[in-house]
Amino acid sequence: MKETLEQPGFLATAGTLGADVSYLLALVFTLLFLVAWGFAKKAQGTKHHKLILVSMVSMVVYFCAYYYARQLGVLAFEGKEGFGGPQEVYDNVFLPTLTTHLVLVTLGLIMAFYMLIEGFRASEKVNGEYVLKAGELKVSAKTFKIVMFAILGLWGVNQLFLTLVRHASMGANIAWGLIFGTIALVVSIEKGIEKLLPDGARRHRILGRGTMIIYGLILITSTMTYLMLYVIYPAK
Numbered sequence: 001m002k003e004t005l006e007q008p009g010f011l012a013t014a015g016t017l018g019a020d021v022s023y024l025l026a027l028v029f030t031l032l033f034l035v036a037w038g039f040a041k042k043a044q045g046t047k048h049h050k051l052i053l054v055s056m057v058s059m060v061v062y063f064c065a066y067y068y069a070r071q072l073g074v075l076a077f078e079g080k081e082g083f084g085g086p087q088e089v090y091d092n093v094f095l096p097t098l099t100t101h102l103v104l105v106t107l108g109l110i111m112a113f114y115m116l117i118e119g120f121r122a123s124e125k126v127n128g129e130y131v132l133k134a135g136e137l138k139v140s141a142k143t144f145k146i147v148m149f150a151i152l153g154l155w156g157v158n159q160l161f162l163t164l165v166r167h168a169s170m171g172a173n174i175a176w177g178l179i180f181g182t183i184a185l186v187v188s189i190e191k192g193i194e195k196l197l198p199d200g201a202r203r204h205r206i207l208g209r210g211t212m213i214i215y216g217l218i219l220i221t222s223t224m225t226y227l228m229l230y231v232i233y234p235a236k
């Protein structure tokens with residue numbers, strides 16, 4: 001698999017097949033999200049919701065397959081050794097762009113899950129079309145506790161599986177801890193967000209636009225990274 005991904009690409013002369021396919025897919029997913037924004041703007045709630053679901057599922061499948069196939073993140077694979085430009089450009093342009101990109105991707109993934117759940121909670125079906133319902137949207141103290149305990153329980157079960165069946169490394173345990181910790185953190189932050197933006201519909205529109213802007217920036221930073229690595233400063 002690794003050898004196939006390292007074959008010459010089809011977009012830029014210096015690109016690899018892995019880089020080209022992953023860039024094209026990233027392009028398609030972000031564009032799908034932006035088209036879904038267009039549907040929401042035209043008040044086509046159902047089309048918006050369906051396209052968001054399709055793009056999210058394919059994006060998550062792609063992420064898992066991509067990281068599984070390439071084993072390591074972009075930094076290790078295409079960082080220093082893949083960059084053929086001057087050190088100054090590497091330090092002042094390439095690395096900040098790539099770091100911003102990775103931060104935005106992480107944020108974008110977290111926000112996609114958050115918005116998906118918020119979208120279902122904040123909307124209702126009227127004559128077959130999803131519409132946002134105005135009014136306060138709050139998680140009750142009881143539901144909050146149930147969700148938190150469920151996260152804790154799932155982490156515990158996963159931890160047992162990792163220790164007894166997979167004999168997982170310390171790194172894997174920490175990574176899973178961070179994933180469950182992030183989920184718990186987002187659920188807790190929701191309590192604060194509820195105070196700032198109590199109206200569910202308004203919350204969906206404001207945070208949704210923020211999320212869409214993140215996707216736009218992801219598109220820009222991934223294009224910049226791709227261009228620098230494979231078009232402007234390919235490895236010599």
Ligand code: HEM
Binds near residue numbers: 040045115119212
């Ligand atoms: C990643 C997930 C999502 C994002 C980023 C997102 C983003 C947005 C944005 C930005 C708007 C406002 C458009 C505008 O006025 O600029 C919006 C509206 C809306 N969203 Fe979402 N959304 C997501 C998921 C969902 C889901 C899962 C549902 C339904 C189950 C949903 C239902 C709606 C509805 C009904 C509207 C109102 C459309 C109208 O104005 O009539 N969204 N969304």
